[in-house]
C-alpha cells in the first residue's frame with residue numbers, strides 16, 4: 001500500500017520515505033502523547049484534486065495540541081500548505097493525508113521537559129476504509145466489551161495517539177469475532193462512537209447522532225449535519241442507548257477514512273430490512289458529490305491543489 005519512493009514532510013523539509021524514522025527513546029512512543037489528523041483529497045469531476053475541509057482539519061490538529069499542551073512549531077497556514085505540498089510532491093491526486101505532531105527524545109521519564117516537538121506529514125492512497133463492499137452493502141457491527149474513555153481520564157475531544165489504544169483493542173476484539181467494526185459505549189452505557197468513526201441513526205425520518213460531550217468532534221459528522229439540515233431533514237444531537245439503535249430504521253458511520261458507511265447489522269440484529277438505506281443513501285450520495293466538487297453550494301469546503 002505504501003510506496004517506498006514516496007517523500008515524507010518532516011519538520012519543514014521533504015525526506016525520502018525510508019529516512020522518516022525516529023529514535024527509540026522518542027517520548028511519544030513511550031507515553032502516547034502525540035496528536036494527529038486524517039484528511040482526504042479527492043479527484044474532482046473536473047480532473048482537479050481537492051482536499052476536503054483542510055482548514056478545519058488543521059484547526060482540529062491545533063486544538064488537539066492545545067488539549068495535550070503541545071506547542072506546534074509551525075503556523076496553521078504552514079501546515080495547510082505542507083499538506084498540499086506533500087500531495088503534489090508524491091503526485092497524488094487522490095489519497096489520505098496524515099499529519100502527526102509528537103514529542104521527541106531528550107529527557108527521560110514521564111515529564112517531557114523541553115523535548116523538541118516534531119511534525120511529520122505522510123500521504124498515501126487509501127481506498128474504502130471498511131472494504132469495497134461496505135459503502136454499498138453496509139457493515140456488520142458489534143458493541144465492544146471495552147468502554148470508551150471517561151472525559152477526565154483521556155481527553156476525548158483531542159485526536160491524541162494514546163486515546164487510540166482503546167480503539168485498537170475494541171477493533172481487534174470484534175474483528176476476531178468476525179465483525180467489521182466496533183461500536184463503543186461511554187462510561188454511562190450510552191452509545192459513543194466507533195473505533196474510528198462517529199455514528200448516526202435514523203428512526204421515523206428523524207436523524208440522531210451522539211452529542212459532542214465525550215466524542216471526537218468528527219468533521220464528517222459536522223458535514224453530514226450540515227447536509228441533513230440543508231435538506232430540511234430533522235436532526236437531533238442526543239444521547240441514545242444500544243437498544244434504541246437495535247430498533248432504528250437505519251444507522252451509519254461517518255469518518256474521513258470511513259466516509260459515510262451504512263451499518264447493516266448490530267450485534268447480529270438486522271437494522272431495518274438490512275438492505276435498503278434510503279436516508280443514508282441520500283446523504284452518502286450528496287457527500288460524495290460534495291467531495292468531488294459536483295455541488296457548488298459546498299464548494300468552500302474544497303481546497304483545490
Ligand code: PPE
Nearest residue numbers: 038195196197198216218219220255256257
Ligand atoms: N471518532 C474517532 C475515534 C475517529 O478516530 C474518527 C476519525 C472519527 C470519529 C471521525 O472523525 P472525522 O474523520 O473528522 O470525520 N478516524 C480517523 C482515523 C482512522 C484510522 O484508522 O487511522 C480517520 O477517519 O481519518
